[in-house]
Amino acid sequence: MIKLVAFDVDGTLRDRDYLPESTRLALQRLQEQGIILTLCTGRSEYEMASLREELGIDWAITCNGTHIGYRGETVFGSAFAKDTVREWLEQADRLNQTLLLYGSEKMFTNRQDAPYFLQAQQEIGFMNPILLEFNQDVPDIYQCIVFCNEQDESLYVGEESNTYYMHRWRSWALDINPGGMNKAIGLQRLLDHLGISTNEAAAFGDGLNDWEMIEEVGLGIVMGNADDTLKQKTSFVTRSLREDGIAYAVDKWILQLT
Incomplete structure (x- = not known):
């Protein structure tokens, strides 16, 4: 019996501002059965509040599993060391590169109107961040997006990149999270908090940073619009987002198990 369902957001629940009505109704059907829902995304708590x-x-x-919030309030969080964030800000200033820093309630950047950020904002949508210069006090930061190419990664993470969880979602954009964290770890922390077993959880996703979460739960479902690499990893592949994929999977694989 499924007691909790986790949803990636971009490419799974919605495509930019488009969220299918069938998805909205499917979520309502799950809630009517007493099933707990959670977003599980690489975006920040701040960005997800309205949705x-x-x-x-x-x-x-949020933040690829690094931050967990209940109605917007932090319940669990694994922030970077503040000295690490200061070093990244100094490095980005020297290299004329852009950082996007995710706190629990706000987003920050070291450089506004930067080309790569504006391109990402156009392609997938970002809320406007607050300017944070390297000499200001650093708040708790749970995720850093570096707009740089692969060759420059080591300038931020050093030679021991395995001390961080990293997800490159564009050739010029990289998510960095504290080591040992990913969506599966964050989801497991929430399940433990709620007293729900992994086998009683389902998860939807479409990106490679969703794979650990999909593999971990009792019922992991890949969207039909996902990359073929991800679809080949599981037997539960639903229709695409724009073909009512959430509703199809909810009715076929989740509600029939309740």
Whole structure:
């Protein structure tokens, strides 16, 4: 029996501002059965607030599992060391590169109107961050996006890149999270908190940073619009986002198990 369902956001629940009505109704059907819903995304708690409230979802696992919030309030968080963030800000200033830093309630950047950020904002949508210069006090930061090519990665993470969880989602954009964290770890922390077993959880995703979460749960479902590499890893592949993929999987694989 499924007691909790986790949803990636971009490419899974919605495509930019488009969220299918069938998805909205499917979430309502799950909630009517007493099933707990949570967002599970690489985006920040701050960015997810309006969507979470719109859908009536209490929980959000954000920053690739590094931050967990209940109705917007931090329940668990694994922030970077502040000295590390200061070093990254100094490095980015020297290299004329752009950082996007995710706190629990706000997003920050060291450089506004930068070309790569504007391109990402156009392609997938970002809320406007607050300017944070390297000599200002550093808040708790749970994820850093570096707009740089692969050759420059080592300038931020050093030679021991395995001390961080990293996800490159563009040739010029890299997510960096504290080591040992990913969506599966964040989801497991929430499941433990709620007293729900892994086998009682389902998860939807479409990106490679969703794989650990999909593999971990009792029912991991890949969207039909996902990369073929991800679809080949599981037997539960639903229709695409724009073909009512969430609703199809909810009715076929989740509600029939309740």
